[in-house]
Amino acid sequence: MATGTNPQAALRRRNLSAVVHAVAAGDNLSRAAVAAEVGLTRATVSTLVDELIAAGLVTELGAQRPGTVGRPGTALALSPRGPAGIGAEVGVDHLAACVVDLRGTVRARATVEARNRGRAAAQTLGELDGLVRQVTEEAVALGLRPAGLTVAVPGLVGRDQHTVLRAPNLGWKNERTELTVENEANLGALAELWLAGREKALPATDTPQGAAQAPLTDFIHVSAEIGIGAALVINGSLFRGARGFAGELGHVPVYPDGPRCSCGARGCLEQYAGEEAVLRAAGIAPELPGRLKALRTAASDDDAPALAALEAAGRALGIALSGAVNLLDPQAVVLGGPLSELAPWLLPGVRRELGRRVTGGGALVVESRLGRDGVLLGAAYSAVRAVLDDPSEWTAR
Amino acid sequence: MATGTNPQAALRRRNLSAVVHAVAAGDNLSRAAVAAEVGLTRATVSTLVDELIAAGLVTELGAQRPGTVGRPGTALALSPRGPAGIGAEVGVDHLAACVVDLRGTVRARATVEARNRGRAAAQTLGELDGLVRQVTEEAVALGLRPAGLTVAVPGLVGRDQHTVLRAPNLGWKNERTELTVENEANLGALAELWLAGREKALPATDTPQGAAQAPLTDFIHVSAEIGIGAALVINGSLFRGARGFAGELGHVPVYPDGPRCSCGARGCLEQYAGEEAVLRAAGIAPELPGRLKALRTAASDDDAPALAALEAAGRALGIALSGAVNLLDPQAVVLGGPLSELAPWLLPGVRRELGRRVTGGGALVVESRLGRDGVLLGAAYSAVRAVLDDPSEWTAR
Numbered sequence: 001m002a003t004g005t006n007p008q009a010a011l012r013r014r015n016l017s018a019v020v021h022a023v024a025a026g027d028n029l030s031r032a033a034v035a036a037e038v039g040l041t042r043a044t045v046s047t048l049v050d051e052l053i054a055a056g057l058v059t060e061l062g063a064q065r066p067g068t069v070g071r072p073g074t075a076l077a078l079s080p081r082g083p084a085g086i087g088a089e090v091g092v093d094h095l096a097a098c099v100v101d102l103r104g105t106v107r108a109r110a111t112v113e114a115r116n117r118g119r120a121a122a123q124t125l126g127e128l129d130g131l132v133r134q135v136t137e138e139a140v141a142l143g144l145r146p147a148g149l150t151v152a153v154p155g156l157v158g159r160d161q162h163t164v165l166r167a168p169n170l171g172w173k174n175e176r177t178e179l180t181v182e183n184e185a186n187l188g189a190l191a192e193l194w195l196a197g198r199e200k201a202l203p204a205t206d207t208p209q210g211a212a213q214a215p216l217t218d219f220i221h222v223s224a225e226i227g228i229g230a231a232l233v234i235n236g237s238l239f240r241g242a243r244g245f246a247g248e249l250g251h252v253p254v255y256p257d258g259p260r261c262s263c264g265a266r267g268c269l270e271q272y273a274g275e276e277a278v279l280r281a282a283g284i285a286p287e288l289p290g291r292l293k294a295l296r297t298a299a300s301d302d303d304a305p306a307l308a309a310l311e312a313a314g315r316a317l318g319i320a321l322s323g324a325v326n327l328l329d330p331q332a333v334v335l336g337g338p339l340s341e342l343a344p345w346l347l348p349g350v351r352r353e354l355g356r357r358v359t360g361g362g363a364l365v366v367e368s369r370l371g372r373d374g375v376l377l378g379a380a381y382s383a384v385r386a387v388l389d390d391p392s393e394w395t396a397r
Numbered sequence: 398m399a400t401g402t403n404p405q406a407a408l409r410r411r412n413l414s415a416v417v418h419a420v421a422a423g424d425n426l427s428r429a430a431v432a433a434e435v436g437l438t439r440a441t442v443s444t445l446v447d448e449l450i451a452a453g454l455v456t457e458l459g460a461q462r463p464g465t466v467g468r469p470g471t472a473l474a475l476s477p478r479g480p481a482g483i484g485a486e487v488g489v490d491h492l493a494a495c496v497v498d499l500r501g502t503v504r505a506r507a508t509v510e511a512r513n514r515g516r517a518a519a520q521t522l523g524e525l526d527g528l529v530r531q532v533t534e535e536a537v538a539l540g541l542r543p544a545g546l547t548v549a550v551p552g553l554v555g556r557d558q559h560t561v562l563r564a565p566n567l568g569w570k571n572e573r574t575e576l577t578v579e580n581e582a583n584l585g586a587l588a589e590l591w592l593a594g595r596e597k598a599l600p601a602t603d604t605p606q607g608a609a610q611a612p613l614t615d616f617i618h619v620s621a622e623i624g625i626g627a628a629l630v631i632n633g634s635l636f637r638g639a640r641g642f643a644g645e646l647g648h649v650p651v652y653p654d655g656p657r658c659s660c661g662a663r664g665c666l667e668q669y670a671g672e673e674a675v676l677r678a679a680g681i682a683p684e685l686p687g688r689l690k691a692l693r694t695a696a697s698d699d700d701a702p703a704l705a706a707l708e709a710a711g712r713a714l715g716i717a718l719s720g721a722v723n724l725l726d727p728q729a730v731v732l733g734g735p736l737s738e739l740a741p742w743l744l745p746g747v748r749r750e751l752g753r754r755v756t757g758g759g760a761l762v763v764e765s766r767l768g769r770d771g772v773l774l775g776a777a778y779s780a781v782r783a784v785l786d787d788p789s790e791w792t793a794r
Contacts, residue, residue: 156757218639232724234631241726242615248756252720255653265719265754322662323649323720327629329638357662359645360553360562 013392015040019048020391023058023076024102030073049076055395056145057082057102057387078102083147083387083394084139087380088132089184090124090153092117092169093289097131099139099146100380102387104195108138113289121164121175125151147394148383151177152184152375154227159244168262169227182382184375185229185247186238188336188368189221191378193233194385196334196369218330220321221368222249223337223375227270228317232328250274252320272316273346275338281309292338299345310342314349321350322357329360336368337375343367410789412437416445417788420455420473421499427470446473452792453542454479454499454784475499480544480784480791481536484777485529486581487521487550489514489566490686494528496536496543497777499784501592505535510686518561518572522548544791545780548574549581549772551624556641565659566624579779581772582626582644583635585733585765586618588775590630591782593731593766615727617718618765619646620734620772625667625714629725647671649717669713670743672735678706689735696742707739711746718747719754726757733765734772740764 018038023029026037035045052058061075082102089096093116098109110131116124128151136146155167161182164175197215217236223229228250232239239246250270251263258267271277279286283305284294298306321333333354335343347365355362368374387394415435420426423434432442449455458472479499486493490513495506507528513521525548533543552564558579561572594612614633620626625647629636636643647667648660655664668674676683680702681691695703718730730751732740744762752759765771784791 230724234636239631239725242728243726243757245757246724246726248723248726251723251754251756253716253754254650256651256716263754263756268754319650319653320720323717324724326645326648327627327643327721327724328636329640329643329645331639357648357650357660357665359648359660360640360642 009392013390015044016048016052016391016395017389019045020052020057020078020388023049023052024078024388026076028061028075028077030075032073034076051395052391055082055391057391057394080105081143082145083384084144085380085383085385085387086132086136086139086146086149087187087376087378087382088128088149088151089376089379090116090128090151090170092154095124095128095131096376097128097135098376098380099135099144100377100384101144102384104377104381104384106377106380107142107144108135110135116170118171121170121172121177124170125177125179146383147387149180150187150379150382151179151181152187152379153181154184154229156245157181157183182379183229183231183247184337185221185223185231186240187376187378187382188223188229188370188374189219189231189233189247189334189378190238191370191374191381192216192219192221192334192336192368193236193238194381195377196374216331216334218328219332219334220249220324220328220330221334221336222317222321222339223335224273224275224339227274228339229337230324232330234328249320249324252323254316254319269316269320273313273320278309278313281312282306292341296341299342307345310345311349313342314346315353317346318350318353319357321363322353325354325358325363330363332364332366334366334368336370338372340367340371406789410787412441413445413449413788413792414786416442417449417454417475417785420446420449421475421785423473425458425472425474427472429470431473448792449788452479452788454788454791477502477504478540479542480781481541482777482780482782482784483529483533483536483543483546484584484773484775484779485525485546485548486773486776487513487525487548487567489551492521492525492528493773494525494532495773495777496532496541497774497781498541499781501774501778501781503774503777504539504541505532507531513567515568518567518569518574521567522574522576543780544784546577547584547776547779548576548578549584549776550578551581551626553642554578554580579776580626580628580644581734582618582620582628583637584773584775584779585620585626585767585771586616586628586630586644586731586775587635587782588767588771588778589613589616589618589731589733589765590633590635591778592774593771613728613731615725616729616731617646617721617725617727618731618733619714619718619736620732621670621672621736624671625736626734627721629727631725646717646721649720651713651716666713666717670710670717675706675710678709679703689738693738696739704742707742708746710739711743712750714743715747715750716754718760719750722751722755722760727760729761729763731763731765733767735769737764737768 022034022037031046035042056079059079061077080101084099084101086099095114096111099107101107153164156165158165161180164172219233221231230249231247251268253267254269255267259271261268261271276286284291419431419434428443428446432439453476456476458474477498481496481498483496492511493508496504498504550561553562555562558577561569616630618628627646628644648665650664651666652664656668658665658668673683681688
């Protein structure tokens with residue numbers, strides 16, 4: 001295991017990470033191209049690449065430009081059989097697990113329906129463990145080596161990343177686990193930051209309207225399952241806030257004297273745009289399996305209550321986001337998670353309110369290309385990211 | 398002039414800056430103590446200190462611990478006769494200018510009443526120029542050398558720092574000037590970041606209730622003259638946003654269907670907590686000279702309309718700040734500028750709404766120690782900060 005005290009080891013760690021990140025970002029670069037990219041000598045880079053190949057993190061794709069004179073450069077890529085990240089997701093009524101390889105490609109995946117609301121955390125996590133074992137075994141059979149597991153939860157997570165402080169929609173309070181847990185909205189935002197620009201992650205399900213060409217580094221990522229989750233990416237990093245509670249868009253006041261929220265306050269966004277509120281307004285039972293699909297179908301069929309419910313939700317979301325955009329002036333607002341599937345009906349209201357209320361005129365609103373998968377992908381890719389940031393633990397083995 | 402291309406020069410610049418920052422932050426440190434602080438050899442530091450003394454940035458205070466054996470260390474401090482920062486402020490009905498020395502101490506200052514609303518920008522800036530000349534002459538007579546001027550304006554400033562895009566309360570739109578301009582709320586926040594922890598800046602006029610002991614690095618700074626300005630400090634830096642518009646708290650929706658705002662939207666915070674709205678509700682003519690003092694007097698005398706107006710403003714401010722705190726989870730909210738003088742009447746409502754609406758329970762709200770002076774001090778100290786960050790331009794002369 002690498003230590004932080006030896007300056008030589010620290011330098012080697014940094015160089016290994018720079019090389020592996022260059023290989024990850026590049027398109028089949030040669031050693032010479034990697035050396036030029038990271039600003040090290042070709043000899044140093046070649047040694048580091050050899051170590052990364054021996055450790056199974058990098059692979060050679062064969063000679064480039066075979067017709068040219070001289071020793072051809074060999075194209076490098078991240079290995080499809082190296083360390084792999086495992087992600088798991090606790091939803092209100094589903095559990096999921098997946099494995100991604102170093103390239104961010106999903107290699108194994110499992111989802112089950114489950115009634116997790118009010119269920120004991122130990123029982124829910126026990127069932128999740130079964131799914132995690134299943135996808136891990138599949139990944140190992142493909143030659144992948146598990147590098148870490150992150151579990152996405154719809155709730156506030158403590159700084160230790162092992163305590164779910166509150167997950168009201170699951171009925172969890174101060175649940176401690178040996179697993180690494182993370183707020184689902186944070187993982188959705190990280191997936192957007194890490195993977196949304198990379199077509200290899202998942203096929204693009206959607207072309208964002210007016211999406212910026214350069215990767216976004218400053219954005220508000222909004223997702224929703226039952227509540228409304230959001231996360232802020234600032235200067236290319238997830239912004240967690242002083243206590244780790246940043247991004248609580250669901251409890252931004254929209255109509256301050258409105259209905260009482262589960263948090264005790266009145267008129268929070270969740271009371272207008274949370275899944276339960278929208279389903280109730282649309283006349284769909286919030287317990288119905290496939291209820292979101294039912295909502296989409298009703299809206300597609302021009303069902304008046306469904307359209308009115310989504311219009312009201314879009315308006316409330318736009319009002320809350322107007323405040324957020326006026327404060328943060330981000331490059332974009334990204335709609336992700338299950339919310340992105342309702343985008344056709346939510347976006348008009350969101351855009352209208354932002355257009356009216358944002359200083360300097362509106363804001364770019366885009367749908368996540370990762371859609372509902374963002375959270376799970378973000379959870380799985382977290383461990384991959386850790387490997388890319390410090391590959392020395394793998395090369396030293 | 399230092400250039401950015403020579404690595405030797407860049408290293409020297411960094412070292413000079415590290416030394417001068419250590420002298421600034423320290424309490425009469427010796428050269429040995431500075432060397433220990435910045436992690437350079439004593440010989441290197443001594444050479445750099447000699448350069449800084451020769452350039453007039455650092456001064457020797459005489460021998461420390463005169464009774465001890467061996468050559469006594471000489472205490473170092475920033476010079477009170479070195480480069481000085483000049484700040485100027487365009488208010489709706491006043492103009493001000495001041496000079497601070499390297500230590501952040503105000504050395505010259507002038508304020509005049511002026512009716513700047515609707516007046517031509519050239520005329521206002523012409524009158525301001527007279528004040529700036531006056532304080533500059535005073536400072537030069539004290540042996541100070543002007544290092545730069547920043548003008549605080551109550552409006553949106555372009556990225557070039559020479560264009561006031563909109564300052565509705567002055568009636569300015571796309572006013573370009575050769576002067577360096579900056580949004581007043583940003584400067585108030587920077588003053589808080591740079592100077593609030595330093596008693597030498599200004600005598601503390603106020604002891605913040607429950608103020609954090611460590612310097613704040615993540616906070617929302619709220620100020621107000623006519624409108625409501627705010628600025629975000631994140632990770633110890635001013636956060637400007639993608640277009641430079643971050644911190645527009647005044648146009649966060651509070652009651653989305655409320656009265657029409659000057660921005661065109663409805664129910665913005667400015668319509669409830671902006672000076673004009675509060676004065677109107679309190680029955681005080683918004684054009685009255687000394688109107689804020691009149692409001693304070695009325696509130697002190699338990700005048701019912703004044704108390705009700707301030708209560709409503711505090712509540713609206715608390716609602717808007719609840720959204721901001723839920724999004725950003727800052728260490729604190731700081732009330733500065735003219736708003737801080739109304740803190741006794743605003744704070745109860747602010748704290749009550751934050752207590753009700755913030756996830757995880759409330760937020761620390763403190764009054765700025767700099768009070769109304771924060772903006773002007775921040776403007777003046779900007780040039781000092783630039784000198785401390787790159788003293789090489791001064792040592793090379």
